Amino acid sequence: MNTLLEDAQAAGASVGLTADRITLQGGKPLVGRIELKGAKNLVTKAMVASLLGETPSELRSVPEISDVRVVKGLLEVHGVKVSAVGDDTLLLDPANVESAHFEVIDAYAGSSRIPILFCGPLLHRLGEAFIPDLGGCRIGDRPIDFHLESLRRFGAVVDKQPQGIRLTAPNGLKGAKIELAYPSVGATEQVLLTAVRAEGTTELRGAAVEPEIMDLINILQKMGAIISVDTDRVIRIEGVERLEGFKHTALFDRNEAASWAAAALATNGDIFVGGARQSEMLTFLNVFRKVGGAFEIQDDGIRFYHPGGKLKPVIIETDVHPGFMTDWQQPLVVALTKAEGVSIVHETVYEQRFGFTDALVDMGAHIQLHRECLGGAQCRFGQRNFNHSAVIVGPTELHGADVVVPDLRGGFSHLIAALSAEGTSTVSNVGIIARGYENFIEKLRALGADFVLEA
Ligand code: EPU
Secondary structure (H helix, E strand, O other), X not given: OOOHHHHHHHHHHHOOOOOOEEEEEXXXXXXXXXXXXXXXXXXXHHHHHHHHOOOOEEEEOOOOOHHHHHHHHHHHHOOOEEEEEOOOEEEEEOOOOOOOOHHHHHHHHOOOOHHHHHHHHHHHHHOEXXXXXXXXXXXXXXXXXXXXXXXXXXOOEXXXXXXXXXXXXXXXXXXXXXEOOOOOHHHHHHHHHHHOOOEOEEEEEOOOOOHHHHHHHHHHHHHOOEEEEEXXXXXXXXXXXXXXXXXEEOOEOHHHHHHHHHHHHHOOOEEEEEOOOOHHHHHHHHHHHHHOOEEEEEOOEEEEEOOOOOEOOOEEEEOOOOOEOHHHHHHHHHHHOOEOEEEEEXXXXXXXXXXXXXXXXXXXXXXXXXXXXXXXXXXXXXXXOOOOEEEEEEOOOOEOOEEEOOOHHHXXXXXXXXXXXXXXXXXXXXHHHHHOOOOHHHHHHHOOOEEEEEO
16 A cells, blocks of 8 residues: 555645645635535545446536546546546546456555445446455545445455455345445445346445435436435335436535635634535534534525634534534634633544644644543444544644644644644645645635645
């Protein structure tokens, strides 16, 4: 597997970011307007779904991020013709789908976890699929046991080989009853992408129901799939013999929206996030308001701003939808260092998602990590020696420091911490941020941030 720096350089370079480091001058509020595009965590899956169609698909509102580049490369090595139309539309033509070798898939996948989602579609199209060693952000162990177990239930044969995993389906894929031990987003997508063309009916219990998953279901229904979402995390899929291509405008990126909202709060700023919508962000908006942030919901986006006065501490627990998303906590923690009093964040989705707080402590924040489940119910990580609860004592005036980006969301929080700090900071490995934040350098510039890029 690549080093963190190699990952960062490759991710940044793929979207034209040549710098590895940014030197930022803090203390200036971020003010202005930015526009969102489609959600990273939907767009990449929608691209994979195009493999299932007999005809080409058209995906709109595709952001220029390196994770999209990775999936584009992976589709191309499997024979899918991917062409861009205008600024943000992709045409995906799967007429000539073909197998690819482990080494080629591995080279294109880089540190991405997306290859796992190619399994069902490729098994349907070609009868076999390969998955190399998987990466993704280093925020926990991130196993794929739910994925492999689900695929086995459909009738896939999983063969672990030195270079990765080879899957075959000697008797075709058949609908199955599957229950997830935890409502995993990726495993739910795996089941959806496999069940839609499997023979017979699939019942998935314990499904994740994030808005990005609902949008993937919208896409699959447009393609001809029959999927019902029942109460209590039950999804039923009736397999069909043929799916067509789709035309779809991707759901907006609510993780990016929450990140800019937190940036507005942490820097005393005022940011209009074009394309953000209320209904997918209800839980975030409640917490944002409790911390002391203000927002105005408009038809074309949401204005997030610091209304003046003191920020207040909160106790939050990250959770699957409709809970407070794990991806929202890192940027918000920066704002919590400025709140008057003790905040607690209990991370229950990933066991190691507080690595980014070391940098905030270097900048003067008072943050302690604990192994215990603080401030809420016991979670899966409680007895397992993971520092997954954070106690943040504020308010602190952050000061500049030299920090290294550890993962995507942590990286964004380092940028806003630096922009809210007194003095100068240098943030290295910024290429990782390009995995999920489109044109973040241009957006920072448009919001009045004071920085220089260094190669
Ligand atoms: N898990 C297992 N076994 C599995 C799969 C998951 O134990 O086979 C565990 C994971 O280790 C984790 C938990 O289940 O503790 C949740 O993982 P999930 O499968 O839901 O996450 P994912 O599909 O790998 C997606 C997003 C993440 C986001 C999570 C939760 C994509 C590409 N990634 O990951 O996004 O945090 O769902 O909503 O969609 C990000 O955007 O920065 C990011 C990390």
